[in-house]
Amino acid sequence: MAGKPKTIRLGIIGCGRVAEERHFPALQHLPDVQVVAVGDIDTNRLDFIADRYGIEQRFSDYRALLDRANVDAVGILTPTQSHSEIGLAALGAGKHVLVEKPLALNLAECDQLIARGADSSCKVVVGLNLRWHRLLRRACEFIQNGKLGRIKAIHSVFTHYRTGENAPYWHRKREHGGGIIFNEAVHHFDLWRYLLQSEVEQVFAYTRPSPYYEDETLVTNAFLSNGVLATGIFTLKTSPTSEVEIYGENGRLSLSLYRFDGFEFFSDTTYPGNIADRLKKSMFALFELPKTIPIMCRGGDFAATFHALWQHFIDCINRDKASECSLKDGKRALQISLAIIESVSSGQPVQIRIEDL
Numbered sequence: 001m002a003g004k005p006k007t008i009r010l011g012i013i014g015c016g017r018v019a020e021e022r023h024f025p026a027l028q029h030l031p032d033v034q035v036v037a038v039g040d041i042d043t044n045r046l047d048f049i050a051d052r053y054g055i056e057q058r059f060s061d062y063r064a065l066l067d068r069a070n071v072d073a074v075g076i077l078t079p080t081q082s083h084s085e086i087g088l089a090a091l092g093a094g095k096h097v098l099v100e101k102p103l104a105l106n107l108a109e110c111d112q113l114i115a116r117g118a119d120s121s122c123k124v125v126v127g128l129n130l131r132w133h134r135l136l137r138r139a140c141e142f143i144q145n146g147k148l149g150r151i152k153a154i155h156s157v158f159t160h161y162r163t164g165e166n167a168p169y170w171h172r173k174r175e176h177g178g179g180i181i182f183n184e185a186v187h188h189f190d191l192w193r194y195l196l197q198s199e200v201e202q203v204f205a206y207t208r209p210s211p212y213y214e215d216e217t218l219v220t221n222a223f224l225s226n227g228v229l230a231t232g233i234f235t236l237k238t239s240p241t242s243e244v245e246i247y248g249e250n251g252r253l254s255l256s257l258y259r260f261d262g263f264e265f266f267s268d269t270t271y272p273g274n275i276a277d278r279l280k281k282s283m284f285a286l287f288e289l290p291k292t293i294p295i296m297c298r299g300g301d302f303a304a305t306f307h308a309l310w311q312h313f314i315d316c317i318n319r320d321k322a323s324e325c326s327l328k329d330g331k332r333a334l335q336i337s338l339a340i341i342e343s344v345s346s347g348q349p350v351q352i353r354i355e356d357l
Contacts, residue, residue, distance in 0.1 A: 005318045009070055011037040011095075013062045013086055014077030015049040016168070018100065023077060024053060025299070026306035032314050039065040062086050066093040073123075073317060076100060079170040080177025084109035091116045091124070098313045100127040102186050102337060103330030105177055110331035117327050123316040125309070125323045126330035128190045130242075132308035134301050135255050135263045139246070140195060142265070148248025151196060156188035156232040157243045164212025164236065172213055174341060179215030181207070181337050185234040189336040190329065191244060198226040199332070204349040205340045210237065220340055225354065242302075258302060260292040 010033050012019060027035060037057035040046040050058045059065040066074070066089055073096035076086050084104040090097050091113075103126055104110050117124050130136060143151070170176035171183060192200060205220035213236060222230040242257040251270070256262030261281075270277050295304050315321045339350040 005032045005314075008033045008096075008314055008317055009036045009072045010034065011039065011057075011065045011068065011071040011074045012049075012077060013039045013065060013074055014079075014100075015040040015042070015045040016077065016079075019075075019077045020049060022303070022306045023075060023310070024049070025303070026310050028053075029307055030310055030314065032318065033310065037065050037068055037071055063089065066090055066095060071095060073097070073313070079168070080182065081105055081170065084113055087113050087124075088116050091120045091122055094120075094122060096123045096313070096317050098125045098127060098310070099330070101190075101330065102177060102182050102334050103327065104334060105175075107331065107335060107338070110327065110334060114327045114331065123313070123323060124327055125313045125316060126325045126327060127309060128187060128325050128329065128333060129305040129309045130187050130191055130257070131194055131325055132305045132312065133257055134295070134304065135257060136191065136195070136244075138263055139244075139253060139255055142253060143195060143246065143248075144197075147250065147265070148246060148253055149250035151226070151228050151246060151248045153229045153231070153247040154192055154196065155230070155245045155247075156185075156191065156234075157241060158184055158188055158232075158234045159238045159242075160184070160236050160240050161238060162236045164210060164216070167212055174214055179213055180218050180234045180236060181215050181340055184236075185218055185220075185232060185340075186333050186337050188232055188234070188244070190325075190333040192222070192224065192230050193329075193332060195244070195246065196224060196226060196228055198224045198228060199354045200230070200336050200339075200352055201225050201354065202349055202351050203336065203339045203343055205343045207344050215344075218340070220343075222336075258300065260296060260301060261288070262301075 012035055015038055027033060035055055038050050038055050039059040039062045041060055043060055046058050074090050076083055076099040080102050083099055087097055087099050171178040200222050202223040203220055205218060207215045208217040210216035217235040220232045244255045246253045251265055251267040254264045295301060312324060316323055335352060339352050343350045
């Protein structure tokens with residue numbers, strides 16, 4: 001009989017908005033992890049989070065946190081520009097690592113992390129949390145079972161209401177890892193790879209700025225190695241949504257990631273207004289509703305992705321599971337983002353070197 005899972009003693013480095021609103025609420029519902037230390041250079045945020053969650057050990061220097069023998073693993077939730085430095089130090093200190101996306105600011109930093117990770121026995125998971133979305137997991141199975149037939153195209157939309165007036169400095173500029181390309185659209189670039197099990201080979205993009213964001217709106221096209229065409233629209237300061245549509249020879253799969261019933265398949269003969277099809281899907285949604293009520297009570301499917309992300313990280317450590325979002329996955333998502341920035345700057349399509357991974 002397997003022994004009782006070890007309680008992972010966790011240190012959180014970075015006490016900003018995503019830590020407060022997403023990571024800490026998720027961690028409160030996991031029995032096999034205890035946050036024993038927190039770190040942030042902003043002592044006001046540090047004390048706010050530590051006081052709120054009753055954490056005694058608090059550090060303004062992440063290196064002091066990494067020196068603690070009672071810390072088994074760390075969550076790196078800092079601005080992108082510090083991910084590589086802290087990640088390298090954490091692996092050097094023998095700590096398991098969960099690091100927020102994007103993985104780093106450039107590919108050289110990714111390669112350093114990949115090399116250090118390869119030399120370490122510690123587990124590393126990159127926080128591209130949408131990989132753990134309930135509907136996306138279902139979509140993966142749907143696609144892999146061949147129900148869409150040959151895939152021809154994929155389309156993403158991510159929008160949010162963020163004016164930028166109160167955005168932190170790093171969230172506004174590309175050089176710090178901010179803007180729609182690095183901080184939001186990178187999730188969907190990763191989903192193209194995750195859903196289709198294929199690499200992005202070429203991109204072409206346009207962006208528009210706002211008074212606050214260097215990249216507020218992005219429209220991009222891409223070509224994947226399996227022949228699938230991809231498009232994406234991403235913008236801030238509008239109505240929130242996160243959607244993916246996959247087009248196959250047998251029909252269209254539509255995913256709305258903020259809806260509990262956001263999984264819809266339209267066959268090659270079904271029009272969206274078909275009454276029989278709508279009634280069938282409405283009945284299925286009502287049938288599924290009792291199963292989704294607990295998820296909705298905890299903040300919905302999007303919030304649940306953070307719970308599942310952390311559970312996976314714990315399982316990697318306690319059950320020696322392989323990371324389902326590796327450092328190489330993090331590098332590939334960043335590589336797409338960087339190619340899009342290059343395309344925006346040059347006004348030309350940009351080829352991505354797949355062999356670089």
